[in-house]
Amino acid sequence: MRMPAALHAEWTKLRTVAGPAWLLAAVVTLTAAVSALTVQANRCPAGAVCAVDTTRLSLTGVQIGQAVVAVLAVLVISNEYSTGMIRVTLAAMPRRAVVLAAKAAVLSSLVLAAGVLAVAGSLLAGRLILPGHGFTPAHGFALLSPATPSVLRAAAGSVLYLALIALLSLGTATIVRDSAVAVGIVLGLLYLFPIVANVVGNASWHRHLEQIGPMTAGLAIQATTGLRSLPISPWAGLGVLAAWAAGALLVGGLLLRLRDA
Amino acid sequence: MTAPTMTPYRSDAPPGRDGFAQLVRAEWTKFRTVRGWLIGTLIAALVTMGLGWFAGVGGSSSCSTGNGPARSGRSCAPTFTQGPGGEPVTDNFYFVRQPLAGNGSITVRVTSLTGQLPIMNNHLGNPNQQEQFRPGLQPWAKAGLIIKDGTAQGSAYAAIMVTGDHGVRFQSDYTQDTPGLPGAVSAASPRWLRLTRSGDTITGYDSADGTHWTQVGSARLNGLPKVAEAGLFATSPIYQSFTENFGGGSSGSEEPSTATGVFDQVGLSGSWPAGAWTGSYVGSGDYSPGIGSYRQSQGRFTVTGSGDIAPVVSGPSGPGGPVITIANLLIGTFAGLIALIVVATLFITAEYRRGLIRTTLAASPRRGRVLAAKAVVIGSASFVTGLVAAAGAVAVGEQIARSRQFIFPVSWATELRIVVGTAALIAVVAVLALAAGAMVRRSAAGVTLVIAIVVLPYFLAIIAALPDSVADWIVRLTPAAAFAVQQAVPAYPQVEAIYSPAGGYYPLPPWAGLLVLCGWAALALTAAIWLLRRRDA
Numbered sequence: 001m002r003m004p005a006a007l008h009a010e011w012t013k014l015r016t017v018a019g020p021a022w023l024l025a026a027v028v029t030l031t032a033a034v035s036a037l038t039v040q041a042n043r044c045p046a047g048a049v050c051a052v053d054t055t056r057l058s059l060t061g062v063q064i065g066q067a068v069v070a071v072l073a074v075l076v077i078s079n080e081y082s083t084g085m086i087r088v089t090l091a092a093m094p095r096r097a098v099v100l101a102a103k104a105a106v107l108s109s110l111v112l113a114a115g116v117l118a119v120a121g122s123l124l125a126g127r128l129i130l131p132g133h134g135f136t137p138a139h140g141f142a143l144l145s146p147a148t149p150s151v152l153r154a155a156a157g158s159v160l161y162l163a164l165i166a167l168l169s170l171g172t173a174t175i176v177r178d179s180a181v182a183v184g185i186v187l188g189l190l191y192l193f194p195i196v197a198n199v200v201g202n203a204s205w206h207r208h209l210e211q212i213g214p215m216t217a218g219l220a221i222q223a224t225t226g227l228r229s230l231p232i233s234p235w236a237g238l239g240v241l242a243a244w245a246a247g248a249l250l251v252g253g254l255l256l257r258l259r260d261a
Numbered sequence: 262m263t264a265p266t267m268t269p270y271r272s273d274a275p276p277g278r279d280g281f282a283q284l285v286r287a288e289w290t291k292f293r294t295v296r297g298w299l300i301g302t303l304i305a306a307l308v309t310m311g312l313g314w315f316a317g318v319g320g321s322s323s324c325s326t327g328n329g330p331a332r333s334g335r336s337c338a339p340t341f342t343q344g345p346g347g348e349p350v351t352d353n354f355y356f357v358r359q360p361l362a363g364n365g366s367i368t369v370r371v372t373s374l375t376g377q378l379p380i381m382n383n384h385l386g387n388p389n390q391q392e393q394f395r396p397g398l399q400p401w402a403k404a405g406l407i408i409k410d411g412t413a414q415g416s417a418y419a420a421i422m423v424t425g426d427h428g429v430r431f432q433s434d435y436t437q438d439t440p441g442l443p444g445a446v447s448a449a450s451p452r453w454l455r456l457t458r459s460g461d462t463i464t465g466y467d468s469a470d471g472t473h474w475t476q477v478g479s480a481r482l483n484g485l486p487k488v489a490e491a492g493l494f495a496t497s498p499i500y501q502s503f504t505e506n507f508g509g510g511s512s513g514s515e516e517p518s519t520a521t522g523v524f525d526q527v528g529l530s531g532s533w534p535a536g537a538w539t540g541s542y543v544g545s546g547d548y549s550p551g552i553g554s555y556r557q558s559q560g561r562f563t564v565t566g567s568g569d570i571a572p573v574v575s576g577p578s579g580p581g582g583p584v585i586t587i588a589n590l591l592i593g594t595f596a597g598l599i600a601l602i603v604v605a606t607l608f609i610t611a612e613y614r615r616g617l618i619r620t621t622l623a624a625s626p627r628r629g630r631v632l633a634a635k636a637v638v639i640g641s642a643s644f645v646t647g648l649v650a651a652a653g654a655v656a657v658g659e660q661i662a663r664s665r666q667f668i669f670p671v672s673w674a675t676e677l678r679i680v681v682g683t684a685a686l687i688a689v690v691a692v693l694a695l696a697a698g699a700m701v702r703r704s705a706a707g708v709t710l711v712i713a714i715v716v717l718p719y720f721l722a723i724i725a726a727l728p729d730s731v732a733d734w735i736v737r738l739t740p741a742a743a744f745a746v747q748q749a750v751p752a753y754p755q756v757e758a759i760y761s762p763a764g765g766y767y768p769l770p771p772w773a774g775l776l777v778l779c780g781w782a783a784l785a786l787t788a789a790i791w792l793l794r795r796r797d798a
Contacts, residue, residue, distance in 0.1 A: 038727060041727055041728055041731045042727075042728060043728075063720075063721075064717060064721075067709060067712070067713060067717065068709075070709075071705055071706070071709045074705055075705055078705065082614055082704075178607075178704070179703075179704045179705035179708075180603045180606055180607050180610065180704030180705060180707070180708045181297075181301075181603055182705075183603075183704075183705050183708045183709055183712075184599050184600065184602065184603035184708055184712070187599060187708075187709070187712050187716070188596060188599045188600075191595070191716060191717070191720050192595060192596055192599075194720070194724045195592065195595050195719070195720060195723070195724065196312060196315070196316070196592055196593075196595075198592075198723060198724060198763070199316050199585070199589040199592045200315075200316060200319060202319050205319070
């Protein structure tokens with residue numbers, strides 16, 4: 001069976017159950033809502049010096065929305081294992097690498113689409129709320145606009161970030177085959193690095209932890225100011241996350257080929 | 262004719278027991294015979310301990326001060342004066358004193374407290390520039406009377422004082438603080454202060470008119486020698502200026518400030534053998550500004566000092582360098598929690614997935630008791646795992662950290678509270694995860710839900726770009742409130758500092774925080790039992 005047919009099959013599977021649609025809607029609303037609440041909670045009083053990266057602040061919701069992306073991606077494969085559907089799938093499409101590639105392609109397209117909406121919603125919230133909270137052009141904060149190259153990089157990068165998180169989760173779930181374990185591992189990988197780095201006193205260890213953590217490195221793409229003080233440069237950071245995702249998919253693909261389903 | 266009577270058949274076998282204990286035993290058998298769950302529990306313990314030891318190592322930091330050779334590890338850590346309780350303290354002030362032999366008292370009127378604040382240069386100016394001052398008073402600038410066990414650093418004391426913003430206070434042995442008359446001091450509304458020694462007990466009084474006195478507080482200074490040093494003092498804490506970096510802590514700069522108190526109507530009773538006052542600065546070490554002076558004319562004393570007599574606090578406004586609390590050694594709790602959340606959720610969702618739940622409920626039709634038995638098993642197993650992991654992380658982590666970093670000393674009672682509290686936290690979260698699993702019946706959804714309400718609030722409060730006031734509410738209301746049980750050092754109201762969750766300070770007291778989590782777990786378990794009874798399995 002060729003790739004277009006595999007893609008069509010995976011698309012049909014995702015389209016015809018209610019879960020993925022709900023989860024994608026949750027990604028958009030949760031990301032935009034958390035971003036809006038964070039922006040709402042921050043203020044820059046007149047006369048104060050505020051060291052705030054308003055673009056990054058407006059994209060805070062991505063840090064929470066990614067958890068839903070992870071769940072969606074894990075379920076794409078682990079649901080097949082829990083229902084036994086995987087045996088039907090592999091009987092119909094014996095080339096297992098094609099199955100995984102088709103899943104990855106359909107999943108990342110959907111997450112990219114949801115990510116565009118989520119990021120646009122977050123930036124819109126920032127653009128509408130920030131000027132009322134003291135982050136005015138007169139105060140040195142330009143209105144958020146995708147026409148600004150650095151804002152565009154942060155926005156496009158955040159969408160890519162969500163897609164890469166989906167691929168990392170898909171790979172992890174293919175490796176462990178159990179939804180609960182996969183969700184635990186992915187969320188642990190994402191959130192433990194910043195939490196542990198926070199208590200490591202040594203500056204260089206702190207930096208190294210942030211450089212290798214999929215979330216801490218990947219989110220460097222959201223920075224528009226203070227690039228020199230970042231632990232890793234924006235695109236290199238996204239590269240680290242891409243390496244995590246590629247590694248997980250590769251191991252997952254190999255195991256899928258080698259193991260009985 | 263009589264009908265033959267027939268005895269109905271009765272089995273000779275003893276009836277099966279269906280008590281709660283049997284149910285717990287059945288659930289325990291399920292738990293211990295699934296290899297994946299045991300491995301998950303083991304991973305939880307190992308990761309918790311491993312990350313704790315990692316935090317104990319803290320990195321082979323190197324530092325160099327001035328022209329000295331590069332040093333590393335513990336030698337980078339600041340050295341602290343130890344107070345009478347062993348806690349790190351600062352003991353820097355200007356002291357106008359004479360020896361007081363035996364019992365006696367000293368009374369004084371304070372007519373003014375003024376101060377100087379440094380002009381901070383936030384724009385990275387020349388660090389060698391001359392310090393410049395502007396008039397202003399630190400909220401905890403202090404001037405008043407003190408009786409002290411000599412002038413050695415960290416020695417016991419009791420003092421009554423006027424402060425910048427906090428009225429009259431009676432303080433002793435660095436950590437104790439009792440409020441007296443409120444309001445600022447001025448020539449129009451002066452304050453009379455009195456300090457009395459009787460044996461080892463020092464009592465402080467204040468008065469607004471010099472005739473009506475109120476006792477503010479008293480302190481017992483164990484082992485106070487017969488001849489103690491007593492007199493007037495003034496001091497003013499280091500001025501810190503903070504810039505909050507959103508999404509990653511804060512950076513600050515600090516400069517000394519000064520306070521000047523004006524005293525008159527000095528009255529002495531008891532035996533003061535020296536008969537004359539001497540003034541000198543008390544204090545030494547890296548944190549001593551060494552600024553101070555006094556003037557005496559016609560019974561009027563003007564005393565200027567800089568520094569503080571107070572405990573050292575940890576966290577962002579505390580000293581820099583490799584300084585940690587034992588809460589840092591328990592950072593692995595998060596990793597352990599995630600592993601146990603997965604196990605506890607699977608403990609019920611796996612039954613749904615495999616259809617075992619129908620067998621379980623057929624064997625024990627009283628469904629509430631089934632879930633209760635599961636909660637007992639997973640709660641106990643998690644508590645034991647958490648206890649072993651937390652004790653291992655703290656005990657070994659402390660040994661590792663001792664040679665590399667400065668650890669804030671805590672009493673054994675605090676250490677016990679932190680270790681047992683962490684185990685309880687892990688156990689209650691496991692029960693919460695079981696309840697969530699029973700409610701949603703899907704592993705992925707259950708695990709995500711519990712991680713989202715336990716770990717993510719902590720993450721949002723500490724790492725994300727939320728202001729401290731919002732972060733405080735997050736760790737009050739969500740299950741993450743339970744991390745308060747890990748707070749190692751108390752927040753001292755008498756020390757101006759940033760007491761935020763990111764620095765290890767929680768708005769709720771330790772056990773109250775754990776209680777918030779228990780409330781969530783109880784609510785979830787009740788809802789889960791209700792749903793289990795109501796729905797078909």
